[in-house]
Amino acid sequence: MPKVNTVKIVNGESDEYNSTNQSPRKLNDSSGLSKKKSGNISRKGSFFIYKISKNDKKDVSFVNKKGEYIKGDEDASKITFRDFLNCPLxxxxxxxGTVLFILGSAFFLYPPLYISGCITFAIACASCLYSNFIGAINKEQRKKNxxxxxxxxxxxxxxxxxGSIYSCFENDIYSIITFIIGSLFFLWGSIMFLFSIKFSEIKNVDINILVVFFSNFIGxxxxxxxxxxxxxPQLYDAACYLFIIGSIIFTLAVYFDYIIYINNNFTLDIV
Structure with missing residues (x-):
């Protein structure tokens, strides 16, 4: 599932925490404003307040702690498709991976496409496995949860x-058990990310991060x-639809994961 980032607010400062790009991530890294070491640009969440002038909506301004306004171009803060392409692999x-989960789940609804669904699921798992592995070895990771x-x-x-590979050859109770166990690990993983949030300070947490965390939890x-x-057997179709909906929600989480990364690394470069 999508990997995600959390954000920690201390004395008005916002620190980025990497956490996973879905999913089963990438799934899934997301955060608020970033504060990075080793030569990276450092930003503090309370430094800038984004405002759009009522008189001239084409102009935007940023307010620093000294009360000074820094003018900028509204278009500079817009997220473009190129920003998505420039995100890490x-x-x-x-x-x-999450899109393939949607496709594979839909294949399960049609018996002739069952094997195709299993193969699609296997590819999706491998894709998300890479994303989460990168998230786990990220040296900037700060929270144990x-x-x-x-x-x-x-x-x-x-x-x-x-389980997906096994299901290509056998459609029995063991294949179902692997899906249950795998799903439980996805669920437990999403709960661990939720535990990284200080709910007493939830108002200070980036709404995009909450969307990622709770989307992965629901998925x-x-x-x-x-x-x-x-x-x-009588619930087979319902199971497939739950997988489809869950995969769509995982994909939604990854989308917001993109948004968080872009906001941290691209849209604030105008300041």
Whole structure:
């Protein structure tokens, strides 16, 4: 599942925490304003207030702590498709993985495409596995809960990958069990990311981060329930639809993960 970032507010300052680009990420790194070391640009969340002039909507201004306004071009802060393309590879593999989960889940609805669905799921798991592995080894990782979240996602991807390959040859109880266990690891991983939030300071957390975290949590629940439904033939179609909806929600989380990264690295460069 999408990997994600959290943000920690201390004395009015906002620090970036990497966490995972879906999904089963990439899934899924997302955060508020970034504060980076080793020669990277450092920014503090309370430094700038984005305002649009009522008289001239084409102009935007930033206010620093000294009360000084810094004029900028509104177009400079707009997110473009090129910004998405310029994001790190792990973001792209994460979005590819979640989209393939949607496609594979849809294939399961049609018996002639069942094997194609299993193969698609295997590719999706491998793609998301890479994204979460990059998130786990990221040296800027600061929170243990986020690290453990990535580990759970990685284990979930591996189990799903093995289960998808096994399902290409056997469609039995063991294939269902691998899906249940893999889904549980996705769910536990998303819960670990939620534990990294200080809910007493939730008003200070970037709304995009909350969307990523809770989307992964809801997606994990839907995958888990859907996997259990596979035990009951009469609920097979319902299970597939739960997987489709869960995959769409995972994809939504990755999209907001992109937005957070772009806001941290591209749109604020005008200041």
């Amino acid at each position: 792990e973001y792209h593999t994460n979005i590819i 986020e690290y453990y979240g990535f580990i759970h996602y990685i284990i979930g991807c591996i189990i799903f990958l093995l 994990g629940i839907l995958f888990t329930v859907g996997s259990v439904f596979f035990f009951y």
